[in-house]
Amino acid sequence: MGPEQHAMLVSIARRHYLDGVSKVDIAKERGISRYKVGRLLQTALDEGIVRIEIQARGGIDYELSEALRVKYGLRRALAAETPDEVHVHHGIGQVASALLSEIVTRDDVLGVDCGRTLASMARQLHSLERCDVVQLTGMAGVIGQTATDITRVISEVNGGRVFPIYAPYIVPDVHTAQTLRNHPAIRSAMNYYPKITKACVAIGAWTPELSQMYPLLNSADAQRLAQRGVVAETCALTVGADGQRIDAVDERRIGVSDTALKKIPDVIALAGGRGKTRAVDAVLKSGMVNSIVTDTFLAARLLGDRPD
Known part of the structure; x- marks a missing residue:
C-alpha cells in the first residue's frame, strides 16, 4: 500500500470513528459512493490501521453469557467469574445484586x-x-x-413495603396448608402475586444437600x-x-x-456450583424462568452438555 492510499484510509477512518461522521456524509465530502467508503473502512480494519477494542466490565464472562442466553432462548444470562x-x-x-440495582424501578x-x-x-x-417486596x-x-430474611434485608435497603409469609415452605397435610393460605397475613402476600413484575428464584437439585x-x-x-x-425444584415446584x-x-x-410464576414478566434464577447442571438445565427448559445468573463453570457444562 502506497502513502497516498494509506493517508486516505487514515483520514476516512478518523472522520468516521473519531469525528462520528456518517458514511453518507464522508462519501459526499470525497465524491465517492457510500459503498466505497464502507469498503475503505473495512480495508482500514483489515490492514490494522483501525483497531476496535471492547472494554467489558470484569467479573462476568460475556462470551459464555451470550452463548447461554442463545441456547435456552433467555431474556438474559450472566456467567459470573x-x-x-x-x-x-x-x-x-x-x-x-448489580443486576437488580440496574433493572428494578419504582x-x-x-x-x-x-x-x-x-x-x-x-x-x-x-x-x-x-418498590414493594413480596415473599414467593x-x-x-x-x-x-x-x-x-431475604425480603426483610432487601426492604431495609430500598425502604419498600414488605409482604412476608410467616409459614413453612411445606406443611404436613392439605388441611394445614389450606388453613395457612386463608390466614389474612399470608393471604395479603399471596394476593400480591399477580402484581409481581420481577422475581429472583433459586434452583435446587434433587438431593438433600442441594x-x-x-x-x-x-x-x-x-x-x-x-x-x-x-431432578430439580424452584420455589418448591x-x-x-x-x-x-x-x-x-x-x-x-x-x-x-407454577401458573403464577410463568405470568411474571421477568424471573431471574440464581444457581451455581457442582451438582446442579442437570437441575438448572431442567428449570431453564420449564418456562418458569427467563433469565439466569450462574457461574462460568456451570455455564460451560450447560453449553457442553456435560454432567457435573
Whole structure:
C-alpha cells in the first residue's frame, strides 16, 4: 500500500470513528459512493490501521453469557467469574445484586425466593429503587437464608413495603396448608402475586444437600419423587429432566404456583456450583424462568452438555 492510499484510509477512518461522521456524509465530502467508503473502512480494519477494542466490565464472562442466553432462548444470562466451583455464591450474588440495582424501578413489585445465593445477593445490595417486596414461598433453610430474611434485608435497603409469609415452605397435610393460605397475613402476600413484575428464584437439585425442599420431606416421599423423574425444584415446584412439571406435593406447599410464576414478566434464577447442571438445565427448559445468573463453570457444562 502506497502513502497516498494509506493517508486516505487514515483520514476516512478518523472522520468516521473519531469525528462520528456518517458514511453518507464522508462519501459526499470525497465524491465517492457510500459503498466505497464502507469498503475503505473495512480495508482500514483489515490492514490494522483501525483497531476496535471492547472494554467489558470484569467479573462476568460475556462470551459464555451470550452463548447461554442463545441456547435456552433467555431474556438474559450472566456467567459470573468465580475463583472455583466451591465459592460461587458470593460471585453470583454480587452480579445479581448489580443486576437488580440496574433493572428494578419504582413501578416494579419484586418477588423473592430463598437460598444461600439469594441471601448473598441481598447482603451485597447497596442501592435499589423503592418498590414493594413480596415473599414467593414459605420459610425454609437456615436463619439468614429464608425468604423472610431475604425480603426483610432487601426492604431495609430500598425502604419498600414488605409482604412476608410467616409459614413453612411445606406443611404436613392439605388441611394445614389450606388453613395457612386463608390466614389474612399470608393471604395479603399471596394476593400480591399477580402484581409481581420481577422475581429472583433459586434452583435446587434433587438431593438433600442441594435443595431447600428435599430435607422437608420424609425419605419415602423424596425417593418416590425421584422415581417419578424429579431432578430439580424452584420455589418448591418440582421439575423433570425435560422441564416438565411433576406435581408432587403442591397441595402442601405455601407459595407461588407454577401458573403464577410463568405470568411474571421477568424471573431471574440464581444457581451455581457442582451438582446442579442437570437441575438448572431442567428449570431453564420449564418456562418458569427467563433469565439466569450462574457461574462460568456451570455455564460451560450447560453449553457442553456435560454432567457435573
